Amino acid sequence: MSVSDTIEPERVKSTISRAHELFLEQMDRGYRATSRMFAILMAVQWAFAILIAVVLSPYAWTGKVHTVHLHVYMAVLLGGALSSLPIALAIKLPTAPLTRHVIAVAQMLWSALLIHLSGGRIETHFHVFGSLAFLAFYRDWKVLVPATLVVAADHLLRGILWPESVYGILNPEWWRFLEHAFWVAFEDVVLVLACIRGVEETRRLAERHAEVEALSESEKEKSQGLEKALVELRSSQEALMRTEKLAAVGQLAASVGHELRTPLTAVGNAHAYLAKRLAKDDPALASDARIKQFQELVVRELRACNKIIGDLLDYARTRPPALHPCPLGPLVDEAISLVVGRPGVTIENAISVDLPVPNLDRDQFRQMVINLLQNAVEAMPADRGGTVSVRADGGIGCPLQLRVIDDGPGIPAEIAGKIFQPLFTTKTKGTGLGLAVVQSVVERHKGTVAVESPPSGGTTFVIELPLGETAAA
Amino acid sequence: MAPPRVLVVDDEPGLRSSLAANLEMEGFEVVEAESGPRALELVQKSTFDVVLTDIRMPGMNGVELFHALQKARPGLPVILSTAFALEDLTREALQAGAFTLLPKPSDVDHVAATVSRAARRPIVILASDPSWGQSCAAAMQEAGLRVKFAAGMEPVHGATDDEVDVCIVEIASVGAESVRDLQRRAPQVALIAVLGRGAADFKPQGSGFGTVVCLRQPVAPRELVQIVAESRGKVRRRG
Numbered sequence: 001m002s003v004s005d006t007i008e009p010e011r012v013k014s015t016i017s018r019a020h021e022l023f024l025e026q027m028d029r030g031y032r033a034t035s036r037m038f039a040i041l042m043a044v045q046w047a048f049a050i051l052i053a054v055v056l057s058p059y060a061w062t063g064k065v066h067t068v069h070l071h072v073y074m075a076v077l078l079g080g081a082l083s084s085l086p087i088a089l090a091i092k093l094p095t096a097p098l099t100r101h102v103i104a105v106a107q108m109l110w111s112a113l114l115i116h117l118s119g120g121r122i123e124t125h126f127h128v129f130g131s132l133a134f135l136a137f138y139r140d141w142k143v144l145v146p147a148t149l150v151v152a153a154d155h156l157l158r159g160i161l162w163p164e165s166v167y168g169i170l171n172p173e174w175w176r177f178l179e180h181a182f183w184v185a186f187e188d189v190v191l192v193l194a195c196i197r198g199v200e201e202t203r204r205l206a207e208r209h210a211e212v213e214a215l216s217e218s219e220k221e222k223s224q225g226l227e228k229a230l231v232e233l234r235s236s237q238e239a240l241m242r243t244e245k246l247a248a249v250g251q252l253a254a255s256v257g258h259e260l261r262t263p264l265t266a267v268g269n270a271h272a273y274l275a276k277r278l279a280k281d282d283p284a285l286a287s288d289a290r291i292k293q294f295q296e297l298v299v300r301e302l303r304a305c306n307k308i309i310g311d312l313l314d315y316a317r318t319r320p321p322a323l324h325p326c327p328l329g330p331l332v333d334e335a336i337s338l339v340v341g342r343p344g345v346t347i348e349n350a351i352s353v354d355l356p357v358p359n360l361d362r363d364q365f366r367q368m369v370i371n372l373l374q375n376a377v378e379a380m381p382a383d384r385g386g387t388v389s390v391r392a393d394g395g396i397g398c399p400l401q402l403r404v405i406d407d408g409p410g411i412p413a414e415i416a417g418k419i420f421q422p423l424f425t426t427k428t429k430g431t432g433l434g435l436a437v438v439q440s441v442v443e444r445h446k447g448t449v450a451v452e453s454p455p456s457g458g459t460t461f462v463i464e465l466p467l468g469e470t471a472a473a
Numbered sequence: 474m475a476p477p478r479v480l481v482v483d484d485e486p487g488l489r490s491s492l493a494a495n496l497e498m499e500g501f502e503v504v505e506a507e508s509g510p511r512a513l514e515l516v517q518k519s520t521f522d523v524v525l526t527d528i529r530m531p532g533m534n535g536v537e538l539f540h541a542l543q544k545a546r547p548g549l550p551v552i553l554s555t556a557f558a559l560e561d562l563t564r565e566a567l568q569a570g571a572f573t574l575l576p577k578p579s580d581v582d583h584v585a586a587t588v589s590r591a592a593r594r595p596i597v598i599l600a601s602d603p604s605w606g607q608s609c610a611a612a613m614q615e616a617g618l619r620v621k622f623a624a625g626m627e628p629v630h631g632a633t634d635d636e637v638d639v640c641i642v643e644i645a646s647v648g649a650e651s652v653r654d655l656q657r658r659a660p661q662v663a664l665i666a667v668l669g670r671g672a673a674d675f676k677p678q679g680s681g682f683g684t685v686v687c688l689r690q691p692v693a694p695r696e697l698v699q700i701v702a703e704s705r706g707k708v709r710r711r712g
Contacts, residue, residue, distance in 0.1 A: 261556040262485050265578035269491030272581045276498055306578060313558075325668055325687040357668075357687065 011214055019203075019210035026202050027139070031095040034137040038103045039090035041134070042083035045110050049075040052117055078113060082106050097140075104143040107131045108150035112158070120168030125180070129187055136191040139198040144188050155180055247316075250422075254316035257309035264305055271298050303340075311433040314367055315422060321361030321444045328355055328402065331362065332390050335369040344385025345377050356395030358465055360445065368441040369404070371434040372461050376406035378427065379459065395467075399447075402463040411453040419451065477592035478502045478519075482512040482526035482538065483554075492525075492584065499585040509533025513541055521549065522592040523572075525584075528555040528563060536566045543570065548617045550591040552706075554579070567699040570616030573706035583708055590705070596621055596636045597701055601643035601667065605690075609641070612694035618701065639701050641665040656685070663704040667692055 053075035086106040089099040111128045118124040128151055135143050158166045159177050167176055275295050279286040286292075329351040336347045373388060380386040388406045411419065418424045420439045425432030438461075442449045447465040479501045483489035486507070493503040504521070506512035510533055512526065524542060528535035539551045553566060556577040563574060572591045575584060597613060599606055599622040610622040621637075624646065640662050642652050652666060664685045686704055688697075 258556050261577055262488055265556075266485065266487035266491050268578055269488065269495055269581055273491060273494045273498060276495075280498075325689050327685070327687065330685060359689075362686070 011218065015210050015214045018213065019207040022209050023203050023206035026206055027199075028095045030137070030139055030202070031100065034134075035090040035094035035099055035103065037137065038107065038134070039087045042087050042090075042103075042106065042110075045114070046075075046079040046083045049079040049110075049113060049117060052114075075113075075117060079110075082109050082113065097142075100135075100138050100140060100143045101146050104135050104147040105150050107135065108147045108154070111151065112154040116158075116165045120164060120166050122168070128184065132184070132187050132191055136194055136198075139195050139202065141192040141195040144191055144195075148184060148188055151184055152181060250312065250316035253312040257312045260305070261309055264302060264309075267298075268302050271295070271302070308431050311431045311437065314437045315433045315440065321364050321441075323359040323361055323445075325357045326360040326362050326365065327357050328360075328392055329353060331360070331366055332369055335366050335373060336390075338366075338370055339373045339377060342377055342380065345380050346385070346387050347373060347377070348387065348389045350389050351392045355392050356400065358395065358400050361441075364441045364444070368438050368463075369402075371438050372404040375434055376404060376408065376459070379406060379408040381409060397467075399467055400465045402465070404461045404463075405458070406460075407458045410455070410457045410459050411451065413453075413455075416451060416453060420449070476500050476502045477522040477589065478504070479588055479592070480504050480506060480512055480515060480521045480524045480526075482506045482509065482524065482530075482535070484508060484527065484530045488527075492581070495581040496585055496588065499589075501585075501588065509535070509538040509541070512538055513545065516542060516546055516549075521546075523550050523552065523588050525552045525554060525575075525588060527577075528553050529557065534562075536562050539566050539571050540569070543617070548594070550594060552587060552591055564699060567702040568616070568695045570618060570698065571702055573702050575706050586709070587706065590638055593636065594619055595638035596634070598622075598637055598640045600624075600647050601641070602646050605643070605692075609692075609694045609697050613698055613701065616698050618698070637662055639663045639665065639704060641667065641697065641701070643667045645669045661709050663707065663709065665697075665700060665704060 050072065053072045083106070086099070086103045089096070089102055093099045108128070108131060111125075111131050114127050115121070115124045132144060132147060135147055155166055155177055159172065163172050164170050166172075275286075278291070329349065332349045332351055336349060339347065341347070369390070373390075376388040386407050388404065391403045391405065392401060394400045415424075415426065420435050421432075422436035423432040424436075439449055442463055442465075445465055447463055450462045450464075452460045452462065479496055481489055481493045481496070481503055482505075483492070484507055489505050489507070493505050496503045504515060506515055509526075509530060512524065515521075516524070524538075526535040526538055533541075535553050535555070539553065542549055542551055550572040552572050552575060553563060554575045554577055555563065567574060573587060575587060596619045599610055599613075599620055601609070601622075601624065603624045606622055606624060610620045613620045637659075638661075640655065640659070642655070642664070644652065644666055645668075652664070655662070656664060666685060666687045668687055668689045686700060688700065
């Protein structure tokens with residue numbers, strides 16, 4: 001888990017691309033809104049054009065002669081021609097550059113038309129300035145270019161060919177065009193600057209936005225990390241408490257075990273003496289079935305007691321392993337000879353003589369193997385025999401693996417995770433320390449122990465010793 | 474031949490008397506002592522072939538008794554016995570020449586066999602290169618062990634002798650083959666194989682059953698003395 005305080009390079013990169021994305025989104029939104037506005041404006045202008053054609057133009061434009069029909073048709077037809085394409089484009093392709101250029105041209109033509117319809121009223125020229133300002137809503141200064149060109153061309157051509165239509169009078173001064181052009185150019189400069197600044201602003205906002213997003217993302221990650229760390233901390237604290245409790249229990253059990261060993265040893269010695277004495281002095285009584293039965297019982301139960309104490313002491317032991325080269329084959333033979341067997345269950349040692357010699361604490365490792373073998377023997381169902389085999393490979397160039405394989409019923413999946421926990425047992429008679437000792441011995445050898453138990457049955461314990469511990473360096 | 478005289482030292486009366494009774498039945502002449510000072514007193518008065526002492530005792534402990542006995546009766550085999558794991562104090566005693574360390578509980582037959590072997594003051598055979606071998610032999614002799622040392626195979630041939638119970642062989646000097654041969658001919662002898670610093674050059678044959686210990690050079694002489702003592706406490710295969 002890594003929670004860094006600064007935004008790392010990868011994140012900076014993604015922030016930049018995210019900022020660009022946000023910028024484009026924002027610009028698109030602007031294009032869309034502006035196009036929609038123009039679509040409405042186009043329709044309104046059309047309606048307005050028809051209205052002024054009907055109401056105003058006869059008087060403003062030709063004075064006394066009633067020529068209203070022509071203007072109304074012009075307003076309807078020309079206005080329709082001017083408005084329909086931009087409206088269609090604004091609906092179909094609201095964000096396309098083509099749309100806004102077409103709109104720019106159409107809007108300026110609208111100005112021209114309205115000026116014409118109003119008979120060149122000077123106030124109607126304000127429509128040009130208003131339109132340019134509206135076009136600037138696109139925040140794309142390029143749309144001002146065709147717009148300006150259209151205005152210029154219209155004024156120039158109509159000023160020459162039909163001055164009344166532009167200026168409302170037949171003989172405008174020669175500089176009227178320049179006057180108009182100056183104001184349009186002036187507004188263009190202002191609007192271009194506004195567009196550029198608007199784009200900059202949008203970009204900056206997008207960057208800010210992306211940064212905020214990235215920060216909140218990293219905050220979220222951080223808080224998730226903290227939460228995870230908290231959970232880990234809690235579980236390791238619980239584990240520690242469990243371990244400490246176990247260690248305390250283990251220490252107590254170990255000292256009790258030591259106390260019990262002395263009387264048990266005395267009882268064992270006394271029993272050995274009595275048995276021998278009886279066999280020597282009264283062979284007939286010694287061979288009595290009851291006597292034999294109880295003698296065996298004493299031996300067996302004493303062994304069981306010593307085994308429990310041994311398990312406890314093995315578990316409580318903290319001595320670091322004394323590593324010496326130790327051939328595994330003979331060690332496993334030794335372990336096999338110390339396992340309490342069962343009729344029908346065979347244990348085979350399939351370790352090759354050529355196996356590299358690992359460095360082991362002989363006593364601890366042997367105890368570990370005994371525990372695994374004893375478990376395997378006891379796991380066999382009572383009604384059938386079985387085979388336990390010990391194999392090993394690796395050791396040169398790869399970790400040494402020791403496998404204890406049995407063909408018993410296997411370990412149910414629901415308890416597989418618990419078998420190494422101290423005091424966990426499924427036996428009616430058992431301390432639940434056997435596999436805990438296995439794990440702690442293997443860990444003290446810096447190795448790992450794993451268990452494989454497929455649903456089809458059988459169990460394999462795999463002990464892996466790292467090269468450093470086994471290498472004949 | 475008179476039966477070996479054994480002094481059993483333990484502060485636990487039950488343990489002491491039950492062990493003594495078993496040893497007596499095995500044919501030893503046994504004297505009991507309930508403390509270290511009492512044991513020293515008895516040793517001053519008469520001779521013993523072996524002392525078997527518990528380590529944890531109030532007052533003088535077993536290791537202190539061992540050191541005192543070494544002064545009073547140099548060469549007297551002392552077997553230490555404990556229910557506890559190997560401690561520094563015990564390790565030091567084994568390096569200084571205690572015969573061996575027996576865990577508690579131990580099978581009485583095993584105790585009897587070990588006491589009986591200790592009483593014979595068995596010989597350690599050492600076959601290795603001269604410089605390391607000489608320093609090890611000197612360390613063992615200083616610790617009161619009987620050692621036969623030679624820089625070659627000839628002492629190994631003597632390993633079948635009843636008097637020998639431990640054989641230390643440096644594989645590089647005598648070769649792995651002759652060691653395997655020794656394993657076959659004298660399985661009752663505890664074998665300590667000392668390997669070179671290089672790759673594994675020796676693989677014991679078949680079941681060693683506690684009688685083969687492998688060490689890797691460098692092995693300090695004192696460490697070797699300790700390992701000889703430890704290997705003397707293991708269950709032996711019958712010859």
